[in-house]
Amino acid sequence: MRSALTASRRTIRLLAVAGISVAALAGWTFRHIASTIATWQGHGGRFATIYTLAFVLLVWQVCLYSLERPKKVTPRQQRQLDELRVVIPVPAYNEDPGYLKACLESILGQTRLPQWVYVVDDGSSVDYTDVRTWFVEAAAGAGVRASWERTANGGKRHAQGHVVRATSWYADVYVTIDSDANLAPDAIDELLKPLAAGDVQSVAGIVLAGNNRGPGRPRVPQGTRVGGRVKAAVGWWASQLLCRATDLWFVTGQLVDRSAASTMGAVLVNSGVLAAYRADLVVDNLDGYLNETFFGRRVEFSDDSMLTIYALQRGRAVQQPSAFAFTAMPENLSHHLRQFTRWMRGAWIRSWWRFKYLPLKHYAYWGHLIGWIQMALSTVIFSLLFVVWPVASQSFDPTLLLIPVIVGYGQSLRYLSFRRSDERLRSQLLTFALAPVAVLWAFFVLRVVRWYAIATCLRTGWGTRTAGVEVALGES
Template identity: 30%
Template sequence: MVIYLIGKMALSFYYKPYVNIPPNLKVSVIIPSYNENPEAILTTVQSIVVQEYPIHEIFFVDDGSSDDRGYHAVLEWKRKWENNFPSTSKKIKFVVHKLEKNKGKRHAQIWAFERATGDVFFTVDSDGYVHPDALTELLRPFADPEVMAVTGHINARNKDYSWFTKLLDMRYDNAFRVERAAQSVTGNILVCSGPISCYRREIVIDNLKNYGSQVFLGQEVQSGDDRCLTNYAILKGKTVYQENARCETDVPDSLKKFLKQQIRWNKSFYRESIIAFKIGFQKPILLIWVVFEMLLWILFGFIILVALLFKISSFGWVMLLYYLIALSFSAYARNIHFVVKRPHVFLIAPIYGMIHLVLLFPIRLYALMTIKEVKWGTR
C-alpha cells in the first residue's frame, strides 16, 4: 500500500493540463437544485452567465423543493437579466423549471438532459462559484476525440470559516492535485466531480434510460450521479482532469454535515466501485486504480479492528502507532505545496487523517447497512 501511495504521488508529477485551443462546441449547462440557499444559487447562476466561453443554453431545475425561495429568486434574477442585458440574454437560452414533486437529483438532471441540444453537457452544483475561464479550460481536452469527460479543480469557498473547513479545503486540494492528477495521466479519472464536469452529449443520452432507472439491491438509485456518469464515460474513452478549470463550493462547516456527506459518498463508493470493477476487465489500468483504492479502504478498517481486538496487548498499539506515523508522513508529503500556500494549515495536515481514523470506519459500516436508502443525503 505504501508503494501504491508513493507511486500515485510520483505519477501526479507527470500531469500536465491541456493548453490547446478549445474546440468549437455548443454547451448546455445543467444546474439541479433542492432546498438550496437563494444567495448560493444566484452566485452559481451569475458565475455561469459570465463565462468567457459562449454558452448555448442553461437549465436550472428545482427538484420539487419544499422551500421555493431559491426557485423564485432565479426567476426574478432571470427577468432582470433579460431586461438589463437584452443583447447578451438573447444569445443564451435560459430555462427555469420546477418539478411538481421531489424525485431526486438524477431526475432533475434528466429533465434538462432530455431537452438540451448542446454537444457537451456541463454539470454544475447549485452551491458553487465557477471561475470565468473554467468552461474554456474544461473544453480544451475535448480536442482529443478519445476524451469523453473532463473534471475541473475544486476548492472550499468557506475555507476560512473554521479550522475544520481549512482541513477540508486542503483535502480537496490533495484529492485533485495528487489523486485525480495521477489518474488523469492514465486517462482514467474515477470520479468527475458534480460541481464542475463536462460530458460529451452521446455519453449522457445513450445511457439516459439506465441513468434514471438504475437499481441496486432492489432500490432505485439517486446518489452517486457524478460517479455513475463517469463510469459511462470510461466505457467509451478517456476521463481526464483539467487543473486550470476552477470552482469553489461550500464544504460542510459542522461535523454533522460532514458525516451526512461521507455517508452519501460511501454508499456511492460501494455501488459504483463494483460497477467500475466490472468495467476494469475491459480496461486493465482502470482495474488497477479500482482494486488498490478498494484495498486502501479495507486496510483502513482492518487497522482499526486490530487495534480494538488487541487493545490489551502491545501488538495492537504498535500497529496503530506505525499507522499513525505513516499517516503523518503521507499527509505532509501529499500536501507539501501548502508549505508556501498556507503554512499554518500544512502543520495540522495529519489531523484530517486522524479524523478519518476515528470516524470513517463506523461511517462506512453504517453506509453499508443503510445503502438501500435513496435520499439526496445532504438536505
C-alpha cells in the same frame, strides 16, 4: 454582484513540492527495502512485507500525480472547441438563494459562455422568484439562452434528465454543476480543452471550498450571558476548524488520487460541482442513469460517478487541473458526517458496477483494484496496530501515528500548489498546518463512517437539504 473568485497554479512551488517528495521517497524506499530483506532473512518486522507493498503503491501513485499537466490546445483546436454547443443543467433543491444567484452570476461571467443554461427547481420549499427574474434578464443581456422550470421533487438525476430530454437535439457538451458552485471566470474555457482529444469522454474540474474559512463570526445579541457568548465562540471556532480541515482533505484527494488516475485517462469519479461530458454519451445512457437500482432500491446519489463509468466504457476520463470551481462545504459536524456517509454509500455501490462493467483492458479497472488493495492493507494494519494489539497488551505506542501523519503531510503539500484570489498564502499555510488533524480525523473517524456506510448501503436516499437550506451564503 460579488467579486469573481479565481484560482491558479503555482508552477514554481510545484517543482519544489516534487523535489521534496522525491527526497522523502528516497528515504522511505531505503527503509522499506531494508525491512523486506530482513523479513526474507527471517528476522524482520512483522509488517515489513505489508508496509513495503503499501509503500510501492504509494510511490506509484506519487509518480502518476506528479506527471499531471493542464491540457493545452492549438489555435485550430480552440476554434473547434469554440464551435461546441454547451448546455449547463442547474438542478436546484432547497439551495440558499444567495448561493444559487452567485452560481448563475459565475456562469454568465465566463470568458467562454455556454450557449444554454437550464435551471430546474426540483420542488424546493425555497422561494426563488427574485433569482429567477434576475437570471432571465441577465442571461438575455449576455446573449445566453435561459430556461427555468419547476418540477415536482424527483432528485438531482431527474432534474438533469429533464434538461437532457429538452436539449438533446441541440447539445454537443453538457457541463454539470451544482447549484452552490461558483465558477472561476475561465473555468468552462479550461474545462473544455481536454475534449480536443477525440477519445476523451469526460473532464473533471478542481473543486475548492468557497467557505474554506467557515461562516462569518456570529453576532451575539447584547445582554447575552457569558456562558452563551462562550458557547457561540466555541461553536464558531469549531466550524472554522471543520471547514479548513475538510477543504484540505477534499482538495488533497483530488490532487492526489484523481490526478494520478487522470494521468492514465482513468478518473473514477468526476465531481458534480464541475464536470463536462460529451452530449451523446449522456443521451445514449440516459435511461440507465435515471433508473439505476441496487438490490431493488432506486439509487439517487452518486450521479457523478455513474456518468464517469459511462465515459470510461467509451474512452478516457480525465481531470483538467486548471479548471476551478468553488463550492459550499458543510459547516457543522452533522452535515459533514451525513454528506460523507452518502459519498461512501455511493462509493461502495459504484465499486460493484466498476468491477462488472469496466473493460479489463482499461487502466481504470486495475486502478480501482489497486485502490481496494490499498484499503485492505490499511484496514489490516489499522485493526492490528490500533485495536487488536492495544487491547491484548493493554498499551499503545503513539509513535505509530507518525507514519500516517508524515504521509499525510507529504500529500497535503499538493494543497499549496495553487493560489486563490480570496485567500493569502499565510491563511493557506494555516490550513496546511492542520494536516495532522485532517489525517487523524480520516484515519479514526471517517474510516469508521465508511464501514457504517457500507453496512447501510441500502439506504439510498440523498440525506441532506431535506429540511431546507443547510449552508447559507454570508460574508466570511
